[in-house]
Amino acid sequence: xxxxxxxxxxxxxxxxxxxxxxxxxxxxxxxxxxxxxxxxxxxxxxxxxxxxxxxxxxxxxxxxxxxxxxxxxxxxxxxxxxxxxxxxxxxxxxxxxxxxxxxxxxxxxxxxxxxxxxxxxxxxxxxxxxxxxxxxxxxxxxxxxxxxxxxxxxxxxxxxxxxxxxxxxxxx
Amino acid sequence: xxxxxxxxxxxxxxxxxxxxxxxxxxxxxxxxxxxxxxxxxxxxxxxxxxxxxxxxxxxxxxxxxxxxxxxxxxxxxxxxxxxxxxxxxxxxxxxxxxxxxxxxxxxxxxxxxxxxxxxxxxxxxxxxxxxxxxxxxxxxxxxxxxxxxxxxxxxxxxxxxxxxxxxxxxxxxxxxxxxxxxxxxxxxxxxxxxxxxxxxxxxxxxxxxxxxxxxxxxxxxxxxxxxxxxxxxxxxxxxxxxxxxxxxxxxxxxxxxxxxxxxxxxxxxxxxxxxxxxxxxxxxxxxxxxxxxxxxxxxxxxxxxxxxxxxxxxxxxxxxxxxxxxxxxxxxxxxxxxxxxxxxxxxxxxxxxxxxxxxxxxxxxxxxxxxxxxxxxxxxxxxxxxxxxxxxxxxxxxxxxxxxxxxxxxxxxxxxxxxxxxxxxxxxxxxxxxxxxxxxxxxxxxxxxxxxxxxxxxxxxxxxxxxxxxxxxxxxxxxxxxxxxxxxxxxxxxxxxxxxxxxxxxxxxxxxxxxxxxx
Numbered sequence: 001x002x003x004x005x006x007x008x009x010x011x012x013x014x015x016x017x018x019x020x021x022x023x024x025x026x027x028x029x030x031x032x033x034x035x036x037x038x039x040x041x042x043x044x045x046x047x048x049x050x051x052x053x054x055x056x057x058x059x060x061x062x063x064x065x066x067x068x069x070x071x072x073x074x075x076x077x078x079x080x081x082x083x084x085x086x087x088x089x090x091x092x093x094x095x096x097x098x099x100x101x102x103x104x105x106x107x108x109x110x111x112x113x114x115x116x117x118x119x120x121x122x123x124x125x126x127x128x129x130x131x132x133x134x135x136x137x138x139x140x141x142x143x144x145x146x147x148x149x150x151x152x153x154x155x156x157x158x159x160x161x162x163x164x165x166x167x168x169x170x171x172x
Numbered sequence: 173x174x175x176x177x178x179x180x181x182x183x184x185x186x187x188x189x190x191x192x193x194x195x196x197x198x199x200x201x202x203x204x205x206x207x208x209x210x211x212x213x214x215x216x217x218x219x220x221x222x223x224x225x226x227x228x229x230x231x232x233x234x235x236x237x238x239x240x241x242x243x244x245x246x247x248x249x250x251x252x253x254x255x256x257x258x259x260x261x262x263x264x265x266x267x268x269x270x271x272x273x274x275x276x277x278x279x280x281x282x283x284x285x286x287x288x289x290x291x292x293x294x295x296x297x298x299x300x301x302x303x304x305x306x307x308x309x310x311x312x313x314x315x316x317x318x319x320x321x322x323x324x325x326x327x328x329x330x331x332x333x334x335x336x337x338x339x340x341x342x343x344x345x346x347x348x349x350x351x352x353x354x355x356x357x358x359x360x361x362x363x364x365x366x367x368x369x370x371x372x373x374x375x376x377x378x379x380x381x382x383x384x385x386x387x388x389x390x391x392x393x394x395x396x397x398x399x400x401x402x403x404x405x406x407x408x409x410x411x412x413x414x415x416x417x418x419x420x421x422x423x424x425x426x427x428x429x430x431x432x433x434x435x436x437x438x439x440x441x442x443x444x445x446x447x448x449x450x451x452x453x454x455x456x457x458x459x460x461x462x463x464x465x466x467x468x469x470x471x472x473x474x475x476x477x478x479x480x481x482x483x484x485x486x487x488x489x490x491x492x493x494x495x496x497x498x499x500x501x502x503x504x505x506x507x508x509x510x511x512x513x514x515x516x517x518x519x520x521x522x523x524x525x526x527x528x529x530x531x532x533x534x535x536x537x538x539x540x541x542x543x544x545x546x547x548x549x550x551x552x553x554x555x556x557x558x559x560x561x562x563x564x565x566x567x568x569x570x571x572x573x574x575x576x577x578x579x580x581x582x583x584x585x586x587x588x589x590x591x592x593x594x595x596x597x598x599x600x601x602x603x604x605x606x607x608x609x610x611x612x613x614x615x616x617x618x619x620x621x622x623x624x625x626x627x628x629x630x631x632x633x634x635x636x637x638x639x640x641x642x643x644x645x646x647x648x649x650x651x652x653x654x655x656x657x658x659x660x661x662x663x664x665x666x667x668x669x670x671x672x673x674x675x676x677x678x679x680x681x682x683x684x685x686x687x688x689x690x691x
Contacts, residue, residue, distance in 0.1 A: 094661045105623055108615040109657055113664040114633075139489075140612030140633020142640070167664070 020088030020099055026129035027087075027150025031080035033125060039072035089148050091159065094166065096136065098148050110146050112166040114138050120156050132156040136163070176239035176250070182280045183301045184231045189276065191227025195220055240299060242313060247287065249297060261297050263317040265289050267489050268445075270458040271307045278455060283307040287314070288489075311459065315444055340442030343512050344501045346434055354434070354503035355427030357476040361418070363425045439500050441515050446486075448500060460498055464488045465516050466635050467606035469497060470509065474599040484509050486516065487606075487637035497637060518605050521593050527584045531627040534643030539576040543569045585641045587652060590659075592632070594641050606632065606639050608659040616649050632656070 046068040053059055083102055090097040095111045119135040126132055134156045135147040151159065203216035230253070238251040246262045271283040282301035289296060302310065346354065435452035445461035467487040476482075482504060485497040501509055506520075513520050521527075546569035553562035579598040586593045587608075595603045612633035622628055628649045632639040644652065 095657060103620045105618040106615055107617070108613060109653060110613045111657060111661040113661055114612040138612040138633055139635040141636060142631045142638055143613040143615055143633045146613065 018090060020090055020097075023084065023087055023089070023150035024129075024131045024152040024155075026131045026152070028080050028084040030125050030129045030131060030150070031083055032076060035076050035080055039076060042068055043072060084150075087150065091162075096146075096148070096159075096163070098146055108143055108146050110136050110138060110143070112163050114140075115163060115167060118160050118163055120160050122153065126153075134159055176241045178239055179235060179299055180280075180282055180301055180303050180306070181235070182282060184228065184235050186277060186280070186282070186301060187231030187234065188224060188228035191231065192220070192224045195223030195227070199223075242310070245317075247297070247314070249299070259297060261287055261289060263314055266314055267464055268459050268461060269311040269314050270456060271311065272457070273304075273451075273455040275453040277301050278453075283457075285310055315459075340440040340447065342438055343441050343446075343515060344437075344439040344504060344508060346437035346503065348435075350503065351431055351434060351437075352427055354481075355430035356423050357473060357481065357503075358426035358430045359419075359422045360425045360429060361422050362429070363421060434502055437502065439512065446500060446516070448498070458498065460486060460488060460500075462516055465518075466610050467604060467637055467639065468513060468516065468518055469637070470603040470605075472600045472602070476503075477600050480505055482506060482509060484512060487634065489636045513605075518607070519588070519591060520605075521586060521588075521603075525586045525588060525593065527586045528644075528648065530580060530583045530585075530641075530643030531625075531645045532580075533625040534622070534627045535576065535580040537621055537625060538643075539573050542572045542576055546572060583643070585644070587655060592639075592656065594639065604639055606634055608656050609663055610635070611639075611656060611660055614653045614656055614660075616646075616653060618646075 043065070046065040050061065050063075050065045053064070054061055079102075086102050086105075087100045089099065094113065095109055097107070097109045099105070099107045116137045116139055118137070119133075121133045121135065122131075130153050131150050132153040133147055133149040134151055135145050137145045199216040199220045202219060203213055233253055234251070237253055237256075238249070240250075241248040243260075246260045247266075248258060248260045250256065250258045267288045270286045270288065272286060273283045277283065277300075280301075281304050283304055284298055284300045285302050285307045286299075287297040299310075432452050434450050437450040438448070440447045441462075445459055445464070447457070447459045449455065449457045465486045465488050469485045469487060470482050471485070472482045482501075483499065484501040484504065485499045487497045501512055510520055546565045549565035550562050550569060553565055575598065582598050582601055583596050585595070590608055592606050592608055592611075593603065595601055612635060614633070615631040616628045617631060618628045626646050627643050628646050630641045630644050630649050630652055632641075641652075
């Protein structure tokens, strides 16, 4: 579904309240793996505490590691999918709109005419899931770089080419 | 033209003097400390001489090894004793060239030439020191080169590039009398911080233990017992006199600092842009191309605002030494500011401006949040503290509610066909004006509370500054963004500088015509 051509035909205006394009499903998995990796140190810490107190014999076993495990599982199962659902983008002939944030929503529009340079970045985890982050850099102090993570890697490259072509067209 | 040049030879002496100056303090410290017993004065003199010799040697080598080349498209500087570095700055990236003459350099007729590129982080290119004439020549040259390039790219440019020194009209100047008035408003107790620093220094180099509480306590007790014998009236008079003295010290500090910084402040408008000269001891001379001005900030202070004084600064990629926007009129009435604003191609809000207020829901939320802290304090005080004390935080809570309600009246924004205005502040209102065309992105941000209550903060991407409008109702924020984006998307970034620059030339020959304002 996310490999359908996302770039609207030229001339079609961007509707600010319109439907957002979803990110690559791999992004939800990548987020889940990242949350798991963050949770592991806490779990290890809890287990260490657990063993330390176990020798004392003060508490029944599992009183520290148990809640930590439950919270970690809840975060790993719930948060990535809600975060994935909260994110989205919209691209038109001359601008890109990026929406992100669960509690603190932000909704940014960057016109291609103001883009200074473009990055496509892929970390090791991103490569495994076949996704990439597209970053647009502007000259403004606020939003000096607007990044859109979780695009399918071919789509990210395609979008970069599209934006670059737009910049060149404008400049020449 | 393209052979490598050196800075003025006198720079060597200035560099040596600089290292000598930094050696004086340790030398004095050695002379007055216990190090070395009887021969310590000799050691001190030795340190001074060594510093002078080493400083001169390094200064000379540094001077020998630093060359600059005025190329066809860029300025190149090669420098470094052991590790060489070569830097190239293209003319088109130079935001402005400023000349700064520190007191010592000024005596030798030298200036430090700074090429501002807007790269940030103090990475600007500085040549220390060139002769006055060479600095001025370099500035002219950079300006001409850049204009040539602009002219080559913008084919529609009809007017020939002017050469030579343009004197331009004086837009704004600070007379000595006005400067003193300005200084009175710049009330500052910084002198006490300096005194504190000096005390710390005395503490470090002498045996006197400044931070020993007992020493001061003893002294105070002595003074206190003297005061206590004077009776209540004398004590009150003493307190008032002390307060009065503090105010006088603060005002004198303000006047001295202001006079040092802003003596002979003149802002002139020439064909190429704005030129600002100021300073009594350290004289600076900055040129700002008009089309590089991204936005304006009109600020004021709580007291001076009551007398109708304001401060105008230009937001651009280049910044003053303190990392702030360029101040172009530090102390002016609105009717003095208006012509400067017009010359920069901006328009002040007038009667036809349709102001929009922030959302009333945001006012209520902000009021409740701000007051909540004091209400909690009140409850805590009522439970824990002696009776009656809870009235203080309660009073503050009521005050904060009142201030928030009243401040809302002053928080507003407006969108004209080319610009965006925003005003905030109850005691000292600050206005920001930005050209819609020169914005880089628009963001609508909402916290959890704002989402629930349906308002948002609009952040605008402004080069060299920030521009945020809080508490805009969501529907209006979307409308605002749509119309700003319509303007931005119409012109590409690479045309931003050229279009107004080409127009600025024709405008300058026919006075300031209104169509200039539309760019």
